[in-house]
Amino acid sequence: MFQEALIEFQTCATLSGGRPFNLAAVAEAYGRLGRKEEASKILSHLQEASNGEYISPNDLCLVYAALGDKNKAFASLETAYEQQDASLVWIKVAPESDALRSDPRFANFIRRMNFPVSYIEPAPGNRLLSRMTTPLVE
Secondary structure, three states, X not given: OHHHHXXXXXXXXXXXXXXXXXXHHXXXXXXXXXXXXXXXXXXXXXXXXXXOOOOOHHHXXXXXXXXXXXXXXXXXXXXXXXXXXXXXXXXXXXXXXXXXXXXHHHHHHHHHHOXXXXXXXXXXXXXXXXXXXXXXXX
């Protein structure tokens, strides 16, 4: 599954001219495939690029999580929270967050996000919301 995702993310990264969001998705896929060297190389590039352009800390969080570095993942998540990163609206349902869910810091973070009670949970196994950047409008 992640091999197919990697191919699609690489295509997106190429077509987007190397936009950070797409590069982070490639790095995350590499990390999940155990290709840590390639993931780390892209992560380093994104960290360096963040000195001159906005790189979503949530995107970095997901790469760190895919690499198994939960401490750096949560540090990036805190930065995303402080910056009011709009992508955090998906944190509760995004499958990319699965690697962090078992950590008590994740439950604490979700409580702090203060999602409304009427927030709708997806059905188990629903991957439709994966990697969406804008909400669906009816």
